[in-house]
Amino acid sequence: MATNSGQATAGRVTARERLLAAADELFYNEGVHTVGIDRVIEHAGVAKASLYNTFGSKDELIHAYLKSRQDRIAGYIQIAVDAADTPREKVLAVFDGQIAAYAESGYQGCAFYRASAESRPGDRIDLTARDYRAWVRGLFVDLAERLGAPDPELLATQLHMIYDGNGAATRNDRGPGSNAVAKATAAVLLDAALAHA
Numbered sequence: 001m002a003t004n005s006g007q008a009t010a011g012r013v014t015a016r017e018r019l020l021a022a023a024d025e026l027f028y029n030e031g032v033h034t035v036g037i038d039r040v041i042e043h044a045g046v047a048k049a050s051l052y053n054t055f056g057s058k059d060e061l062i063h064a065y066l067k068s069r070q071d072r073i074a075g076y077i078q079i080a081v082d083a084a085d086t087p088r089e090k091v092l093a094v095f096d097g098q099i100a101a102y103a104e105s106g107y108q109g110c111a112f113y114r115a116s117a118e119s120r121p122g123d124r125i126d127l128t129a130r131d132y133r134a135w136v137r138g139l140f141v142d143l144a145e146r147l148g149a150p151d152p153e154l155l156a157t158q159l160h161m162i163y164d165g166n167g168a169a170t171r172n173d174r175g176p177g178s179n180a181v182a183k184a185t186a187a188v189l190l191d192a193a194l195a196h197a
Helices: 002-011 015-030 037-044 048-054 058-083 087-105 111-117 124-147 152-173 178-195
Strands: none
Touching: 015 037, 015 048, 015 058, 015 111, 037 048, 037 058, 058 087, 058 111, 058 124, 087 124, 087 152, 087 178, 111 124, 124 152, 124 178, 152 178
């Protein structure tokens, strides 16, 4: 009897999960300020009180939506980096993880850029988008240090710009072809950095 109850609980989708799934779909496709909170609640099929009891406000729901996007992207990138053998290959693998995450989400542009374009400097949404950018930059700094680059911060900044460009090209060119160019460009940067090590 306890096992059946446990299985039922494990199979039940919580109000939080339903709200996040609805937010992920609606906010990503239509915009964080375009979509009203009532629409998210209706799409999730939960009581209005569920949103406020779970997240407290729309801004906190947007924050949770963006953080869940970051976690998914980070997961794809970590899998790609872990599968690579050398420090150089690990840096280049970031771009493979980036494209794998985009493919999974039906990529229509960076969720963080889109949300921050609708935000005010310093508000909760803007800070969440900045946290994501800091995470990407920090990842590149860490990998550049492991690579033995003489100036990991500079190399990380350059790689981050390629990462940004890869995302924009994937969105605007409607395909993953930019990834090969991004990786080739990153490889040139890595070789140049190591030549001065």
